[in-house]
Amino acid sequence: MLSWRRWWRDAVIGTVDQASVIEKRREEAYTSPRYLFMLAMSAGIAVLGLLLSSPAVVIGAMLIAPLMGPIIGAGFALAIGDYKWLRGSVRALVSGTVLAVALCALIVFVSPLQTVTPEIAARTRPNLFDLGVAVFSALAGAYSMIRGREGTIVGVAIATALMPPLAVAGFGLATTNWTVFSGALLLFVTNLMTIALVATIMARIYGFSAELSERQTRFQTILIVTIFVALAIPLFLSLRQIAWETNAARQIRSTVLESFDGDARISQLSFDLEAEPVTVDATVLTPRTMALAERDGEGSLAVLLGRPVDLRLTQFRVGTQAEAEAAEIAAADARAEEADAARAEAIAANLALVAGVPRSEVLVDRQNRRATVRANPLDGATLAAYRTLERRIADGVDGWRIELRPPLRALPPIAFEARLPEEEVDADGAAGEVQFVPTEEGATALALVGWAGARVDAPIALTGPERLVAIVEDRLRRQGIELAPSEIVPGGLRVVPRWTAPVE
Structure with missing residues (x-):
């Protein structure tokens, strides 16, 4: 144990x-x-x-x-x-929070668009998983700042998404939607407190708390545990509510089908669990219509959900199971084609906004699920930033290949290290090749x-x-990268790549 502590003090803390x-x-x-x-x-x-409802624009924020x-x-x-520093940081956070919420509320107030989009709704119901995301992101962010690898902060900023919840809170304030306002504010506070407290823990682990007394250290520990517990309770309750709603959706679907023969199919289903009574709208394709299906379904759902239910059931009679499947497939294909076209247009619009180009410059191949655009130069943006943007957009459009072609920016040097494989020792005991x-x-x-x-x-x-x-040449050629003649220089442990065209 003492040797481990000595190693941590000398090899880890001592290098910071x-x-x-x-x-x-x-x-x-x-x-x-x-x-x-x-x-x-x-x-x-x-x-x-x-x-x-543009994920790409939100990423930019x-x-x-x-x-x-x-x-x-x-x-x-x-x-x-250092409580003077702490007060300054808190003042910066308070002033920034008030400014962001007020500005967003003003923009929403004067905007003709005041509907709750999917991007807004996604930030109104934080749960325990959001706390987990904040913890892991904060660990990565604090570590990168302590060890001097601050390029990681781009990914941390995207993962924790501090600004979008404040914008949603401003939307809730402008539209007097207090459910949206409180949910978004809870998500922001969760991310803020988690990052700050995890940064405190990481700083203490790396020896930054050496000047604190034992009493101050104990107080910090109690404070951190108390805040985490206080945040976890409402987030756990929110997660439990989401789980209940998921289970209720499964029960609604199975209960509606129980009133029909086995060949029946649900073509469309929607419900509102927040309404009083709960409203359920369903369209069923069935070989034989059931006169009492709506009444029986209402009674069964009321028992399962423990609340009154208003079931609105629309039945379409089809002669056979094959006809039902054909009708459902035809309707599904039409909806899929319409949705696919809308999705392709949304992807193109998002790429155009991120790349800073007109929509006409985005190439979309719907058949091969591919979208390509060449980005205009953005001040201060490195190649890593463009790659991060491309990955984020690609993550939100499964099944599509997204290519964001960056401007010519400086390529990073590639550092190497020498290793001597321990297993490569010849019969005379000599070490193998480095x-x-x-x-x-x-x-x-x-x-x-x-990339x-x-x-x-x-x-x-x-x-x-x-x-x-x-x-490096071997790695890049295997990826199909075009290479110009290399310049060989003696000594050193790094390779410097560069474009043969002028850097923008």
Whole structure:
């Protein structure tokens, strides 16, 4: 145990430049004109994306929102007991929250679009799983800031989605929909508190709490546990409600079919569990109509759900099971074709917004489920940012291949390390040949270079030691990447890729 503690103190905590980390966290934790401006821009983008039900626009708002700075800063301030820093971070969060909610409410108030879109509805019912997402995202964010790998923060910002809940809260305020307002605010508070407290825990693990007394440390521990429990209770109740609704949907479907012969099919089913009584609308294709099906179904559902039910049943008589299936398939095909066309248009519109180009420049191949667009240059956006945007859009459109072709931006260097395989020892006890493999960051850079090379019509030239260049060339050629002649230089443990065309 002592050796483990000594290793953690020397090999882990000892390698962290705490003064540098704290200084950088302080710079991003206070209210400033830039902070308020970027927050207002992010809020405006987020609420417009929610009103348009455009995931891509909402993602853009997540990427530029500066809320992560004061939240992580509050966590570090709490860990080291710097309450002046903590007060500054809290003031920045309060002012930013009020500004975002007020601006979003104003935009919604003057907007002709005030309907609850799927993007808005998705952020009104947080549950215990949202707390889990916030915990894992906060662990990744705090670790990356402590270890100096802040590129991870882009992914953390997308995962925790701090700005969209504030925009939804503004929507609820403008439309006086308090269910939407309270649900979105709970999601924001969950993400905010979880990130701050997990940052506190990570900072303490990495030795940032060395100046705290035992009493202060005990108080922090009790505070963190209490807040997590307080957040978990309403989120657990929300998750239980969602599970009940899922089970109720299954019971409604099976109960409606019980009133008919085995050849009956449900063509369409909708219900509202919040109504009083519960309303259920169903369309059934059946070889034989049942006069009492509606009355029997209402009684059975009332017993199962424990509430009065208003069942509206529409029956269509079809002669055989084959006819029923044919009618259902024809209707389903028509709906699928219409939905597919609408989905393709929505994907094209989202890609156009993200890429900053007109809709006409997005190439959509519905038959092969593929959408491609070349993005306009965006100030400050790296290749990693474009790749993250492409992945996020692709995650929301299963079955489609999304290609966001980035502008020519600088390619990252690929770092290697030398390894001596322990198992490769000859009969005389001599060690085997040294192997060169990409470091963790080098592997990430190599994957990014491969992604960019597959989407940009420009050859890539490599500069570095001959052996390392050969490894990178082999990896890229296997991906079909076009390569220009390489430049071999002696020494070093990295390969520098570059475009043969001018960087934008």
